Amino acid sequence: MSKQQEAPGELEHVRAFVNTVDLEEGADELTRPDQLSGWLVQSGMAPAGLVATTDDLEHAIGLREALRAVLLAHNADGFVHADAASELDRAAARARLRLRFDKTGSGTLEPAADGVDGALGRLLAIVHRSAAEGTWARLKACRDETCEWAF
Numbered sequence: 352m353s354k355q356q357e358a359p360g361e362l363e364h365v366r367a368f369v370n371t372v373d374l375e376e377g378a379d380e381l382t383r384p385d386q387l388s389g390w391l392v393q394s395g396m397a398p399a400g401l402v403a404t405t406d407d408l409e410h411a412i413g414l415r416e417a418l419r420a421v422l423l424a425h426n427a428d429g430f431v432h433a434d435a436a437s438e439l440d441r442a443a444a445r446a447r448l449r450l451r452f453d454k455t456g457s458g459t460l461e462p463a464a465d466g467v468d469g470a471l472g473r474l475l476a477i478v479h480r481s482a483a484e485g486t487w488a489r490l491k492a493c494r495d496e497t498c499e500w501a502f
Contacts, residue, residue: 356502358490362481364394365474366490369419369501381415384408387467397470407467414442414471418478422492422501439475446472448479 358366371380371390381387384403391397403411420435447463460479462472481487493500 358501359486361477362486362490364396365418365477365481366501367394368474369415369422369492371415374497374499381408381412387411391467391470396473397467401466401470403467410442410445411467411471413438414474417442418474419492419499419501422490423494423499425488426491426494442468442471443475446475448472448475 357363368390372378380390384405384407387403387408388397388401391403392399392401417435417438421431421439424431445464445468447468448460449463450458451461452458460476462469462476464472478487481490491502493502
């Protein structure tokens, strides 16, 4: 499987986040809080100067693996384990996702939280928009347990 394949539009941020760990190579880009901060800033999910904590890192890794579980379900039976769904719910709650309307009456899901929780909430908002557009189910993860690369 080509590890260079990108997801459409902003969904690429979610694919790249899930792929911050390469199971085949045993390489994880998010082993320290500063690496998480750097990734979120570089990806445009957070402003410069973001400082992550060890708790933030644990939360982000939990979210990453919950998203991977959903992508694996997209490539199998479509059913997500309850633990993954609960983790996604926790991340959404921490981000304080809210529906916000603009002057045209169009609504978008946006995090009210700042910091890492808000940045991770931006990833979840992308998932929500992608589901509404019909592209979310097309993002999958390899079913080989030594791979699980998002594509």
